[in-house]
Structure formats: C-alpha cells, structure tokens
Amino acid sequence: MTTDTNEQVILDSWQRNAAPWTALIQNRSLASRRITDPAIVEALLALQPKRVLDIGCGEGWLSRAVSQQGIQTTGVDGIDTLVDAARRQHHDGEYLHLPYEQLPGPLAGRGFDVAVCNFSLFGDQSVQQLIRQLPPLLSSQGHLLIQTLHPAMTHQGDYRAGWRRSDWQGLEGDFGPAPPWYFRPLSAWLDLLQQHGFTVAALREPLCPESHQPLSLILIGQRR
Numbered sequence: 401m402t403t404d405t406n407e408q409v410i411l412d413s414w415q416r417n418a419a420p421w422t423a424l425i426q427n428r429s430l431a432s433r434r435i436t437d438p439a440i441v442e443a444l445l446a447l448q449p450k451r452v453l454d455i456g457c458g459e460g461w462l463s464r465a466v467s468q469q470g471i472q473t474t475g476v477d478g479i480d481t482l483v484d485a486a487r488r489q490h491h492d493g494e495y496l497h498l499p500y501e502q503l504p505g506p507l508a509g510r511g512f513d514v515a516v517c518n519f520s521l522f523g524d525q526s527v528q529q530l531i532r533q534l535p536p537l538l539s540s541q542g543h544l545l546i547q548t549l550h551p552a553m554t555h556q557g558d559y560r561a562g563w564r565r566s567d568w569q570g571l572e573g574d575f576g577p578a579p580p581w582y583f584r585p586l587s588a589w590l591d592l593l594q595q596h597g598f599t600v601a602a603l604r605e606p607l608c609p610e611s612h613q614p615l616s617l618i619l620i621g622q623r624r
Contacts, residue, residue, distance in 0.1 A: 406563055406580045407523045411478060413579035418481035420573030422459040429572055432608070436616045439606040440518050440547045441465055443618050447543050449513035455500070455530070456520020460486025463493055474507065500530045504537050512538050516545040519616075524563070524582040528592065535597035535623050544598055544621040550605065550614040551585050561588050586617070593621040
C-alpha cells in the first residue's frame with residue numbers, strides 16, 4: 401500500500417472501531433494504561449499549563465482528567481464518533497471534530513501552553529504535517545508532549561522506519577480490522593521535533609512494574 405492509502409485506512413479503521421475502543425477505555429480494560437495514563441498526566445501537569453490542546457483526544461479521558469485540575473482544555477479528533485463520545489461524557493468541555501490536516505482552523509491564535517498527543521500519532525506524512533503546523537498554535541514558550549509506543553519494544557525485528565501491521569489481540573470487544581501504523585525509531589522522533597521548531601527538553605520511559613520494561617516513550621518538546 402502507498403502512504404496515502406495507509407493514511408486513509410487508519411481513519412477508516414478508527415471510524416469502524418470507535419465504539420469498542422470507547423468501551424475498552426471506559427472499562428479500564430488495558431492494563432498498560434494503568435501506568436501510561438498517570439504518566440502523561442503527571443508530565444503534563446508538571447508544565448503548569450493554563451491552556452491545553454489534546455490532539456487525537458479520542459473519547460476524551462485525558463481532557464477530562466486535565467480539566468478537573470482547573471485547566472482550560474480543548475480536544476480535537478478526526479473521528480466524529482469519538483468526538484461525540486467525548487462530548488457526551490463532558491458536557492462542559494470543548495471538543496471539535498477536526499482532522500489533523502485542517503489544523504489550525506478555528507484554533508488559530510489560541511496560544512495553547514501545551515499540545516499533547518497521547519497515543520494518537522499513527523501515520524507518516526500526516527504526522528509530519530501535524531508537527532509542522534503546531535508551533536504557531538502554541539504560546540512563545542509552549543510545549544509539545546507526545547506519548548507513543550516505545551520503539552525498543554515495538555520494532556518487530558526491524559528498527560528501520562516504515563509501516564507496520566497491528567492487531568487487537570487480547571482486547572475485548574467487537575473490533576474490526578486494525579489500522580496500520582508507521583514505526584519510527586527514537587532518532588526519527590527526535591529529528592521530527594527538531595526539524596519542525598521544537599527543542600527536545602526531556603524524555604520519559606514509563607516502566608512496567610513487573611517486567612521493568614518500558615511501556616511507552618514520552619517526548620517533551622519546547623517551542624523554539
């Protein structure tokens with residue numbers, strides 16, 4: 401498949417799987433999320449933001465958690481079914497159906513202190529375009545937080561950047577075909593931020609308490 405085809409398959413798959421994914425998150429059925437969820441919240445709150453943009457907000461759990469701390473939060477997602485689920489659970493929240501390529505759109509000039517992408521960057525060109533568009537959305541000293549699968553644990557025997565297949569193995573629910581995703585080694589993630597207006601300020605690697613292996617990678621970039 402071409403990159404463009406894969407990017408569309410990602411959107412189609414998440415549209416098809418929005419309902420079972422929402423149920424999975426609401427039921428807290430993903431064991432790894434018991435570590436990675438508080439890890440991204442802690443990293444975000446440490447920056448003491450007043451305004452947060454949650455990119456790829458899904459059913460909105462992170463926006464809800466952050467807003468409970470008195471922080472103004474806006475969630476955006478390219479899947480309308482997920483945005484509807486977020487709105488139903490947080491009537492006072494701001495959630496927009498906004499595909500990544502349409503940013504900044506109505507958010508231009510908002511001056512967010514933090515943009516956060518929590519397990520929401522799956523593509524190749526779409527992710528590059530998104531990161532390129534983010535600096536103008538942020539305040540002058542704004543930060544970008546990305547939590548993603550740890551490259552050391554998910555390279556599938558090939559550490560070169562490239563498309564990978566995925567599955568829903570072990571997950572409860574009526575899932576359809578899983579979307580492909582674009583694997584990036586650590587160096588590619590660092591280059592991506594540095595090439596598009598960010599200084600990499602810190603990295604975090606939340607560990608599984610049993611295996612002591614990394615469950616995710618958190619990159620913290622600051623606008624230059």
